[in-house]
Amino acid sequence: MCGIVGYVGPQPALEVVVNGLARLEYRGYDSAGVAVLGGGSLRTEKRAGKLANLRKALEERPISGDGAGIGHTRWATHGAPNDVNAHPHVDNDRRVAIVHNGIIENFAALRMELEEKGCKFLSETDTEVAAHLLSSEMAERGGDLPAAMRAVCKRLEGAFTLVATSVDDPGLVVAARRNSPLVVGRGEGENFLASDVAAFIAHTREAVELGQDQVVELRADSVAVTDYDGNPVEVNEYHVDWDASAAEKGGYDYFMLKEIVEQPRAVADTLLGRVTVDGQLTLDEMRLSPEDLRSVEKIVIIACGTSYHAGLIAKYAIEHWCRIPCEVEVASEFRYRDPILDQQTLVIAISQSGESMDTLMAVRYAREQRARVLAICNVNGSTIPRESDGVLYTHAGPEVGVAATKTFLTQLAACYLIGLYLAQVRGLKFGDEINTVIAQLATMPEQVERVLGTVEPVRELARSLADTDTVLFLGRHVGYPVAMEGALKLKELAYMHAEAFAAGELKHGPIALIEDGLPVVVVVPSPRGRSVLHDKIVSNIQEVRARGARTIVIAEEGDESVRPYSDVLIEIPAVPTLLQPIVSTIPMQVFACELALAKGNDVDQPRNLAKSVTVE
Ligand code: F6R
Numbered sequence: 001m002c003g004i005v006g007y008v009g010p011q012p013a014l015e016v017v018v019n020g021l022a023r024l025e026y027r028g029y030d031s032a033g034v035a036v037l038g039g040g041s042l043r044t045e046k047r048a049g050k051l052a053n054l055r056k057a058l059e060e061r062p063i064s065g066d067g068a069g070i071g072h073t074r075w076a077t078h079g080a081p082n083d084v085n086a087h088p089h090v091d092n093d094r095r096v097a098i099v100h101n102g103i104i105e106n107f108a109a110l111r112m113e114l115e116e117k118g119c120k121f122l123s124e125t126d127t128e129v130a131a132h133l134l135s136s137e138m139a140e141r142g143g144d145l146p147a148a149m150r151a152v153c154k155r156l157e158g159a160f161t162l163v164a165t166s167v168d169d170p171g172l173v174v175a176a177r178r179n180s181p182l183v184v185g186r187g188e189g190e191n192f193l194a195s196d197v198a199a200f201i202a203h204t205r206e207a208v209e210l211g212q213d214q215v216v217e218l219r220a221d222s223v224a225v226t227d228y229d230g231n232p233v234e235v236n237e238y239h240v241d242w243d244a245s246a247a248e249k250g251g252y253d254y255f256m257l258k259e260i261v262e263q264p265r266a267v268a269d270t271l272l273g274r275v276t277v278d279g280q281l282t283l284d285e286m287r288l289s290p291e292d293l294r295s296v297e298k299i300v301i302i303a304c305g306t307s308y309h310a311g312l313i314a315k316y317a318i319e320h321w322c323r324i325p326c327e328v329e330v331a332s333e334f335r336y337r338d339p340i341l342d343q344q345t346l347v348i349a350i351s352q353s354g355e356s357m358d359t360l361m362a363v364r365y366a367r368e369q370r371a372r373v374l375a376i377c378n379v380n381g382s383t384i385p386r387e388s389d390g391v392l393y394t395h396a397g398p399e400v401g402v403a404a405t406k407t408f409l410t411q412l413a414a415c416y417l418i419g420l421y422l423a424q425v426r427g428l429k430f431g432d433e434i435n436t437v438i439a440q441l442a443t444m445p446e447q448v449e450r451v452l453g454t455v456e457p458v459r460e461l462a463r464s465l466a467d468t469d470t471v472l473f474l475g476r477h478v479g480y481p482v483a484m485e486g487a488l489k490l491k492e493l494a495y496m497h498a499e500a501f502a503a504g505e506l507k508h509g510p511i512a513l514i515e516d517g518l519p520v521v522v523v524v525p526s527p528r529g530r531s532v533l534h535d536k537i538v539s540n541i542q543e544v545r546a547r548g549a550r551t552i553v554i555a556e557e558g559d560e561s562v563r564p565y566s567d568v569l570i571e572i573p574a575v576p577t578l579l580q581p582i583v584s585t586i587p588m589q590v591f592a593c594e595l596a597l598a599k600g601n602d603v604d605q606p607r608n609l610a611k612s613v614t615v616e
Contacts, residue, residue, distance in 0.1 A: 001610040002087075002101035003027035003073040004182070006163045006173040009190020009220045010304055013037075013069030016085035018055065020192070021071045025051050026255075026604065026611040027195060028075025031086035034058075035097035036065025037170040042094050046072075050605070067170045067220075070163050071167045072099035073082045075610040076106070079124030089128040091135030096145070098134060098164040100127040101195060103181040103615050105158035114535055130162055143168040144216045149176050150228050153215065159357065159614065163193055169223050173198035173218045176228075177210055180614050181355045181383065184208035184216060186237070191218045195612075196379065197240050197464050198398055205240040205297040209381040212547050221450040238381060247398045255402035256603045260589055261452060266406040267582065269395035270413040279435050287390035288346075288374060290425040296346040299326040300360040300371070303350035304613070306404040306488060307411060310376075311350050312481035313413035317578045320422045321437075325381045332358035332616065335365035345371040348418065352399065352407040354382025361616060363387055376414045378407050392418060400603045402611045403492055408485065409448065412582055416441055440575070444582050447573045451583050454571070455590045461552065461568055462594035465519055472513065472520045473500040473588075474544075476537050477530065479523035482581045486521060486588030492606050493596035503540040516548035517541055521591075524555035524562055525586050529577030534561075541565045554584050 003024025007016045013036045019425035021032055032054040033046025043063040047053040051073060072087035079085035089098040104110070107126035110133065114120065119132040130152060138150035145166050153162070159179035165172065175182055175193050185192035185200035185207055192200035193216065197207050208223060210216060214233060217224045225235050248352060252258040276282050286411040311328040320325045329339070331349070341347070347366040351359045362372050363384055375388040378396050385391035392411035420437055423429045465471070471490055475483035483500035490498035501510050503522065512521070522541050527534040540566050545551050553566035555576045563569055572583045596603050 001614045004195045005071040006193035008068045013065045017069040018070035023198040028241035028610045030076040031080030033086045034071040036069040036087040038065040048082045048498045068165045068173045071291040078126040085123045089131040091131045098131045102160035107262050119199045126471040145174045145291045172262035176215045202244040209236045245420045254604045259406045260278040262472045263406045264445040266396040270410040293425045299346045301328040301348045302331040307350040309481045309485040310411035313581050318419040323420045331362040334362040341371040342371040347371045347373045352378045354379045355612045357616045405414035449585045458587045458590045459594040462591045463598045466598035470497040474503040476503045493592045514547040519548040521552045
């Protein structure tokens with residue numbers, strides 16, 4: 001949440017910063033602002049609304065700088081999303097400018113203290129206290145911005161990334177982090193700071209990870225990192241394995257449309273290199289030994305939103321293949337219920353961004369209880385995998401659209417790999433059984449491609465439903481979390497009432513919602529796998545249809561038994577029951593995306609949302 005950019009170097013800082021913000025806008029789009037240093041003064045501009053408003057203001061009233069620049073795109077927490085509350089915030093003498101991601105929890109006490117000393121506050125934000133504090137700490141330290149930043153951080157409670165620049169040292173940007181993301185980009189004679197590498201990938205692919213409670217001093221030709229006491233710390237450098245084109249729309253009107261189409265590649269890349277020549281599954285990067293995994297007695301999956309739905313599906317596969325009890329819990333609830341964890345518990349934390357604060361806090365709690373934590377994550381070097389005992393990276397590439405699509409499918413692939421690997425190391429299945437499922441998994445990119453080739457009727461259907469108020473989703477077994485994912489996509493993109501139910505639960509109350517013409521999407525399990533399940537859901541379809549529902553049925557090709565009860569039949573390829581979510585989710589994604597577009601919504605930046613949710 002909130003995107004932050006910092007730059008020091010010979011290029012026009014304003015341009016570098018604004019272009020960086022454009023690549024981070026998915027992190028928040030309530031307002032945007034920049035500060036550059038020029039002619040011995042701070043030049044700032046900030047505007048409520050999307051980055052386009054800031055760009056327009058800068059065209060009308062250009063500002064320029066000659067060295068350092070910082071920028072921010074906001075997801076509002078404290079104070080309405082207006083021009084005044086937009087970042088950067090400056091001190092009363094306009095000597096420092098600061099941008100912030102996170103929440104300063106003790107801001108009220110600090111504000112009172114600063115007001116008593118005569119500071120004049122202009123905004124309602126928590127961030128502004130950091131600007132005034134920084135200025136006063138600088139005054140006490142002869143204008144030493146890094147030392148002042150370290151002193152400020154020690155006084156702040158909560159989660160924050162802060163990036164600041166000052167007229168006293170125009171070739172310097174200083175940043176600090178605690179529980180909020182920040183990464184350095186190393187260039188030739190120039191350096192960058194950002195919430196994620198997308199902001200500087202057009203300039204450099206060399207990045208530096210920053211740990212918790214660290215301060216970085218960025219100059220054109222140097223990067224120095226210390227802890228809050230000023231002690232130098234070792235940093236981890238890495239090469240980003242994707243380039244700028246991966247974070248561009250590539251001819252599509254929206255990132256989401258491109259990311260849906262990228263799914264076969266994303267799934268294939270996630271499966272790539274996981275099987276040795278002798279057919280053994282190998283998850284080397286995971287950092288958990290076979291002995292560790294053999295001692296696991298219980299699995300708890302924690303995640304939020306779409307990642308949570310991936311976890312719900314994983315439970316079916318893991319329990320079926322490994323016979324290990326598996327619980328799945330929304331991360332924001334997990335640590336408040338006093339969960340029972342010990343060294344024999346494996347906690348799997350699923351997070352695309354690796355930065356969701358709810359999941360991060362749950363990971364920390366689990367580790368405090370001595371459980372081992374394995375992360376499934378899409379962003380290299382992000383906080384959750386860094387703080388976990390092991391990690392399995394999905395290789396979906398950058399996902400810019402706020403709604404998760406390709407990363408969901410790759411999370412499923414990663415969950416299946418973990419389930420099969422656990423079965424392998426625990427000797428629970430014969431090698432050839434595991435190989436059969438691996439071979440089936442390997443065909444999934446092709447199956448995904450096939451589904452994508454048949455979704456035009458889904459688009460037409462979505463457009464025809466643009467004026468509908470409510471859509472219900474039903475599923476059984478792994479189809480239930482798929483139905484939940486379909487409903488979530490529709491809520492977040494089309495802003496309409498969408499709700500998912502376990503199909504068998506309908507008769508216990510929700511069936512009262514069914515009225516004439518109400519669209520009900522039903523995910524039907526394969527008739528080949530578990531025929532009992534299939535037959536039960538066919539009855540459920542008839543029950544809602546008898547009450548006037550318009551049934552939109554997603555079923556395996558060749559499943560003729562559902563045709564008589566389907567007002568619209570969407571066919572998907574026949575795949576094994578447990579793997580069906582990889583194909584059945586796609587029509588849901590396309591449906592929600594197209595319906596939202598028909599309503600005129602921005603599917604990349606749905607209202608009120610942000611991609612990486614770094615507050616609790
Ligand atoms: C929905 C969506 C969110 C995220 C959730 C968790 O399309 O994208 O529900 O899935 O905020 O985010 P990560 O996976 O980054 O922890």
